[in-house]
Amino acid sequence: MAHSPFDAWITGDDEVTSLLAQEWTRQISSVQLIASENFTSPSVMAATGSIMTNKYAEGYPGRRYYGGNQVVDEMEDLARRRLTALFGAEHANVQPHSGANANVAVYQALLNPGDTILAMRLDQGGHLTHGSPASITSKIWRFVSYGVTARSDDPNEPGEIIDFDNVRDLALKERPKLIVAGATAYSRQIDPVIFREIADEVGALLMFDSAHPAGLIAGGSHPNPTPYADAVTFTTHKTLRGPRGGAILCREEHAKKIDSAVFPGQQGGPLEHAIAAKAVAFREASQASFHTYTEQVVANARAFAAALAAEGFRIVSGGTDNHQVILDLRDFDAELNGKVAQEVLDRAGITTNRNQIPDDPRSPFITSGLRLGTPAQTTAGMKEGEFGQIASLLARALRQREDEAAITQIRTEIGELCAGFNPYANFVS
Numbered sequence: 001m002a003h004s005p006f007d008a009w010i011t012g013d014d015e016v017t018s019l020l021a022q023e024w025t026r027q028i029s030s031v032q033l034i035a036s037e038n039f040t041s042p043s044v045m046a047a048t049g050s051i052m053t054n055k056y057a058e059g060y061p062g063r064r065y066y067g068g069n070q071v072v073d074e075m076e077d078l079a080r081r082r083l084t085a086l087f088g089a090e091h092a093n094v095q096p097h098s099g100a101n102a103n104v105a106v107y108q109a110l111l112n113p114g115d116t117i118l119a120m121r122l123d124q125g126g127h128l129t130h131g132s133p134a135s136i137t138s139k140i141w142r143f144v145s146y147g148v149t150a151r152s153d154d155p156n157e158p159g160e161i162i163d164f165d166n167v168r169d170l171a172l173k174e175r176p177k178l179i180v181a182g183a184t185a186y187s188r189q190i191d192p193v194i195f196r197e198i199a200d201e202v203g204a205l206l207m208f209d210s211a212h213p214a215g216l217i218a219g220g221s222h223p224n225p226t227p228y229a230d231a232v233t234f235t236t237h238k239t240l241r242g243p244r245g246g247a248i249l250c251r252e253e254h255a256k257k258i259d260s261a262v263f264p265g266q267q268g269g270p271l272e273h274a275i276a277a278k279a280v281a282f283r284e285a286s287q288a289s290f291h292t293y294t295e296q297v298v299a300n301a302r303a304f305a306a307a308l309a310a311e312g313f314r315i316v317s318g319g320t321d322n323h324q325v326i327l328d329l330r331d332f333d334a335e336l337n338g339k340v341a342q343e344v345l346d347r348a349g350i351t352t353n354r355n356q357i358p359d360d361p362r363s364p365f366i367t368s369g370l371r372l373g374t375p376a377q378t379t380a381g382m383k384e385g386e387f388g389q390i391a392s393l394l395a396r397a398l399r400q401r402e403d404e405a406a407i408t409q410i411r412t413e414i415g416e417l418c419a420g421f422n423p424y425a426n427f428v429s
């Protein structure tokens with residue numbers, strides 16, 4: 001079994017070493033198309049596995065509840081400085097353990113329980129923390145949901161884009177204290193200016209959940225919401241290509257409240273090893289090569305969408321402006337649902353996640369859609385041509401899903417394709 005170059009220090013634990021080797025083999029020999037995943041750099045991995053994991057540091061730089069934090073303070077300050085510079089923000093908090101924590105911290109900081117929040121509904125592309133009944137957020141705050149426009153088959157007038165008339169009407173009617181912009185399954189750019197205008201019209205605060213496009217924003221391939229939003233939240237491990245974790249940017253006027261909502265409001269000790277790795281990722285994202293990367297992510301998604309449409313899939317909203325392609329499987333095969341498609345593709349070495357599409361008649365567990373993303377395989381060096389090949393292999397696997405020999409053959413072809421695009425090739429001895 002192939003071993004990762006990164007687990008060389010794990011000794012005497014065969015069970016963990018074996019599982020790490022299995023996951024290494026899976027990641028480098030199959031195609032990773034989950035839109036929220038990426039391959040981090042060896043520097044990010046080294047910082048994540050660093051000495052900083054040993055330290056307790058409740059509090060913030062200069063105001064900790066434990067001794068011995070001189071170096072940790074410098075590291076967290078470095079991460080904050082790099083992040084504010086990257087997005088042009090007034091204040092940064094790099095402690096959230098996840099995007100969900102970051103979102104809840106902003107709600108907690110800026111609102112009282114029971115206040116109204118206007119956000120995108122989960123089945124229209126929003127996130128669980130945008131008020132899903134399954135999320136604690138909907139039990140603490142009152143959510144009103146907006147969605148996307150109706151499906152259109154006219155290529156000049158694409159449907160399934162944020163319905164700003166609906167957002168404005170609801171804002172005027174419900175007078176939310178906070179409007180949330182941002183989505184989890186949405187392949188178009190989101191204009192922060194229109195959201196700011198609507199928020200101003202009704203005297204609401206504006207939070208932009210940038211978890212998905214954060215890297216595209218840092219790379220200059222997507223509009224930056226920071227100047228328009230009271231707070232911007234995101235995860236650091238998606239397009240931004242850092243360690244798993246979250247972060248918040250905000251206007252100085254909200255800084256104290258947001259910091260207090262993260263700690264002690266919600267979290268205890270920050271993960272300083274993750275913060276060190278975030279600092280590494282923020283520096284990487286400020287390099288010119290990262291701009292080249294994010295441009296390629298978008299170009300690959302456009303090429304992938306076109307190739308998938310040519311295979312007979314309907315692309316939700318008619319295309320993509322970012323790193324995501326959302327497939328409506330029903331036009332390709334009315335019998336095929338997202339759950340079956342995801343499982344077949346897993347067997348063929350193509351890792352995806354099923355997703356509801358707007359007005360999906362199927363449940364969130366079954367779904368009629370698949371969400372695909374280009375960030376990880378673009379990091380591995382794939383370009384438009386390879387995404388064309390993946391589109392064809394993906395369609396073949398779904399067409400021949402009852403034929404196990406055909407799936408095995410596609411798995412072999414995927415393995416051959418991936419062999420030329422190992423993201424860690426330079427680190428394997």
Ligand code: DSN
Pocket residue numbers: 035036099127184
């Ligand atoms: N689970 C993340 C995603 O896949 O988009 C959102 O939190």
